[in-house]
Amino acid sequence: MSRPRAHIVGVGESRYTRWGKIGDVTEHALACQAIQRAVADAGLSMDDVDGLASFAEDRNEAVFLAAELGLPALRFGNMVWMPGGGGGCAAISNAAMAVETGQAAVVVVYRSLCQGQFFRFGTGGMNAAAPADPEPPKLQQAKSLMLASIGFSMPYGLLMAAAAYALPTRRHMHLYGTTSEQLGMLAVTFREHASRNPRAVMGGRPMTLEDHQASPMIADPHRLFDCCLESDGACAVVVTTEERARDLAKRPVEILASEQGAPKGYAFGPFSNANIADELYATGGCEEMAGRLWSKAGLGPSDVDVAQLYEHFTGCVLMQLEDYGFCKRGEGGPFIESGALAWKGGSLPTNTHGGSLSEAYIHGLNHVVEGVRSLRGESTSPVDNAEVCLVTSAACVPSSAILLGRR
C-alpha cells in the first residue's frame, strides 16, 4: 500500500539585504511576510495552515506567529535540534512527516533572520570593540550543556564560524592538496549565478578569481570571499499532502527523501568535535547520511540534475561534493576546477540562486526555495528539464538533506 507523499506547494521570501539593514520591520513581522507570500504562492489561504516549523533556535516562536497570523488552530509547532543551518532540510522533513501521518494538513517551514536587531553570530556575546575587562578572567559556571561544551573552545578564541570550519578545510588541504584557488573558483561560480537573480544581495557585484585571492584573510584558509554573507531576510516553504497538492496554484514538487545525520561524536561540529574519527575529520560528515538518502529514494548522485548545497564556507561545499559521491574523496578540488558546478556547461549546476555566498544567508532555507524553483522552471538560472534536485543543510556539523522531484 502506498503511503501519502508530502509535496512542496509554495515558496516565498521577504527582501534580502546585508546584515543589519532591516531595522524598520521586526524579525517576526518579516517571518509573517514570508509565510504569507509562500501561502499565496501555493494558492492557499492562511486559514488552511495548521502547522509551523523552524530550526536554528528561531527566535520567532511558532505559537506567537500562529497568533499573529490568525491561524484557526495550530496543530503542529516544531523546532529542529540540528544546530544552526544544519536544520533547514530537517525542518522540511518534519513538516513532511507531519502531513504524511495526518498530524497536520498544511505546514509552513520558515526562517527569519535580522541579526542587526539582536546579536551577531560568532561573537559569543563578546564585543571586540568593548574596553578590556579590568578584572582578570575567572572560571565561570556553565548554566547549560552548550556553555560547558564551548568552555573547551571559547578560551582559545574559537567562537567565529569562519575559524571553526577552517580547521577541517585546512586538514583537507594537507591531505589532498586542495588549494585556495579551487575554493575561489567555487565562490566565483556561485557569484556568476547570482548575477541573474534580482533577489541576490551580491547580484550586481561580479567577482573574479583575482578578486577572491585579493580578499582579506579572515581565518586561514578562509578569505572573506570564502565566507557566506551575513544577511537580513526571511523565507518560507509550504508543505502538504500529495492529494492536496494536486489542484493548487503551482506545479508541486515532491519530497522524494529526507534525512538527518550526525556521525558519532559530532556534537556541535568543529567547535567541539576535535575527537571524531580521523577518517571523518576532513569530510563534511554527511557520507553515511547521503547513503541513506540515496537508498531511500532509489537514486544516486548521477540522477541529480541540479543541486543547492549549503555553503557556510567554500571548503564545506567541497567536502559535501565528496560526501554525496559526486566525486571521489580528495577530488573535490579538481571537480570544482573542471567547471562542474557552473550553470552553463556544468555536469552538476549548483546553487543556481547564488547560494549563501551571493544570494543571502537565511540559514540555507533559501536553498530549499531555490530547489523548488529549479524544478518548477522558475529559477533565474534555469536548468532545462531538471527532474531531481538535491538540497543540503550544512556540513562539518550535524546536518540534513532532501531530494526533490519534479511532478
Place this chain on the structure above:
Amino acid sequence: MSERFFPDSMPPPLADTTTLPWWQAAAEHRLVVQRCTSCEHTRLPPAPVCPECRSADSDWKEVSGRGEVYTYTIVHRPIAAGQELPYVIAVIALEGAGGVRIISNLVDVNPDEIEIGSPVELVWEDMSADLAIPRFRPMGR
C-alpha cells in the same frame, strides 16, 4: 613558570560539575584526559558516560603535554579587546593520551612556519589565581 599570551579580555571558560575537575587540574598545571576505568578509553571534553562502553566510572590521567599539530587556522579577526593579530587556533593530537586531541592555541610561533604534523609542547598561561589555560608552542622553542 607561566607566561601571558592573551589579554585579560579573552573569553573565560565556563564549567559545570562534569567538566570542573578538568579545570581544577589545569589550575594546578596538570593537563589531564578523562579515562574510563571500565574499558580504558580516554576522552575530552569530559563527559558523564564513556562513549565506547557507556560506563559512568572514570578517573583522570595526566599526559606529558607533548603532541603534534593535527590541524590549525590563523585568525585575523580579534575575539577580545587588545588581542595581538593574527593568532593561531590549533587541534593538537596529544602524546600518550590514547588518541585524544585538544583544541588550543599555538603561541610563540611564526604563522608562516606552522605545519600539520609538527611537534609541539605545552605551555601554561595563568589568567588569574585559579584559572590556567593550556596552550602549545613549537617543541624546543
